[in-house]
Amino acid sequence: MANEADQIVNTEEAAVENEINAEAETMETAAEAIAENVETVTEAAESTDENAIDAAYEVENYAKEAYEHKSTLDEKQIKALSKKRISKGELKRQWILLLIGFIFVLYGLLFYYLPLGGWVMAFQNYKLKTGLLHSKFVGFDKFKFMFEFDVFEWGMETTGNFFKAMKIWIDKVVFVRTIRNTIGMGILNLATTFIMAIVFAILLNEVRNKLGKRLVQTISYLPHFLSWIIVCGIVHDSLSSTGIVNDILRLLHIVDDSYNFFAHPAWFWPIVAFANVWKETGWNAIIYLAAITAIDPSLYEAAEIDGAGRWGKIRYITLPSIAPTIVILLVMNIGNLLNCGFEVQYLLGNGLVQDVSQTIDIYVLNWGVGQMDYSLGTAAGIFKSLVAILLIVIFNTIAKKMGQESLF
Known part of the structure; x- marks a missing residue:
């Protein structure tokens, strides 16, 4: 009985092996036929300019077939099949x-x-x-002048505390203080404008009245076309001692006298963030609205059948569907973190808030142009560019590691 069972098992294994071999031979034959067809079509594309476009499409189709049979093709064969050749006639057209x-x-x-x-x-x-x-070569002297590391060393020797030394360094060195201001306003602007654009696009997509939706969308992105001079003028007038904000605060008995927002450094960054949100939210929301429009409506219908409400459809369909767009734009915006603005800080800033209003761009203007120290201005610009590149590479790598869309 044991011998008979072994014979049956061996027979079944042989049958399975034969089937696998037959399937492999079939796939190899198909791959060879595809390769022959590719060579024929490619030769036709090279010899006949009139049929070059059709031939290119046939090459692409055969390449797709070859990809399906990639188990029997090596990498060189797949690349050769996938490579498109452009004829001289195509270049002329x-x-x-x-x-x-x-x-x-x-x-x-x-x-x-x-x-x-x-x-x-x-x-x-x-x-x-x-x-x-x-011009005389001075090496990294301009960078040393900007950062003044000796101030940080003095702070460490005096206090013996890293954080206290950092505070002294930031307070006493102008360029380091501008870096703090630039990064701080950049993060605040990124968080507010980026999140508000996504929220606004999702809420606007939920509006069922087409006329109301178009009206709100048009009104929302019109501020983008205003220059920063006009926007800063509106913000300044609204927050001035005789502006509408102070009028409302006095009417509600929140303050007894007018409050000077531009005399308090703590208010400057939020004012800049508010100006950016008001000006750019509608414009930034356009790309998210386009991404939402590309979502298959059947997904919403299926979710509705399953009992999902508006919030459920937003959470499980809308947000996951536009996630690749969000990640790509986030990586790009992080690269612009140090481009937190020049006009709004320059126009709304004054001597009372100078320590929190100056950015790297204003530093370049004051030193590079105002003091005619073009080398120092160039050094500050190089630092800004290198940091931007580094931020893009880091966060693009993180996005790639997390399995999200990436720039490269």
């Missing part, structure tokens, strides 16, 4: 688009990459009369 693309590439080279050569000024004692080629 697309010359207008190529010309337009070349213009934009040339624009980027001239106005974005070529000026990077001016970064050499940060390592020179640059003078207009001597120029880039003949």
Whole structure:
């Protein structure tokens, strides 16, 4: 009996092995046929310009078929099948688009990459009369002047406490204080404008009246087209001693006399954040509304059948569906963290709030242009750019590790 059972098992294993071998042979035959078809179509694409487009589409289709049979193809074969070849005839037909693309590439080279050569000024004692080629090379002296690390060392020797030394360093060194202000306002602006744009887009999407929805959306993004001079004028007039805010506070008996918001440093950052929210929320919400519009309506119908209300549909369908868009925009906005603004801080700031209002851009204006120390201004700009690149790389890596969408 044992021998018979072994024979039966062996017979079944042999049958399964034969089936697997037969399937493998079939897949190999299909892969070879696909490769032959690809070679034929590619040759046709190279020899006949008139059929180049159709041939390219056929190559793409065969590449897709090859991907389905990737178990029998190596990486080189898959890459060869997936590679599209552009014929000379195709280039001739697309010359207008190529010309337009070349213009934009040339624009980027001239106005974005070529000026990077001016970064050499940060390592020179640059003078207009001597120029880039003949100015004295001073190494990292401008960076040392900006950070004044000796002040931090003195604070450590005096207090023996790291945090107290940091406070002394921030209070006494202008550039370090501007970094604190820039990062602080950048984080506050990012948190308020980013979250408010998402919330506003979701709430606006729930509006069922089309006319009301369009009216609210139009009104919300119109402030984006106002210049910061106009916006700061409105904010300043509203918060002045005779403005509407003080009138309401007096009417409600919250204050007895007018409150000077611009004389108290604690109010400056919230005022800047409010101005950014009012100006940019509607505009920033447009891309989220577009992402919400792309969601399959059948998902909402299925959720409604399952008993989900509006909040349930927002929580389990809307937010997960626009999560890739949120992550991409978050990474990009984090890269702009140090671009917290120049106009609003410059226009609303004054001597009473100078310690909390100055940003890196204002520092560059005061020292690089006002004091004509172009090397110092360039060094501050390099620091800002390097920090922005570092932030993008770090948070893009984190997003990739978490399985989310990433920039690269």
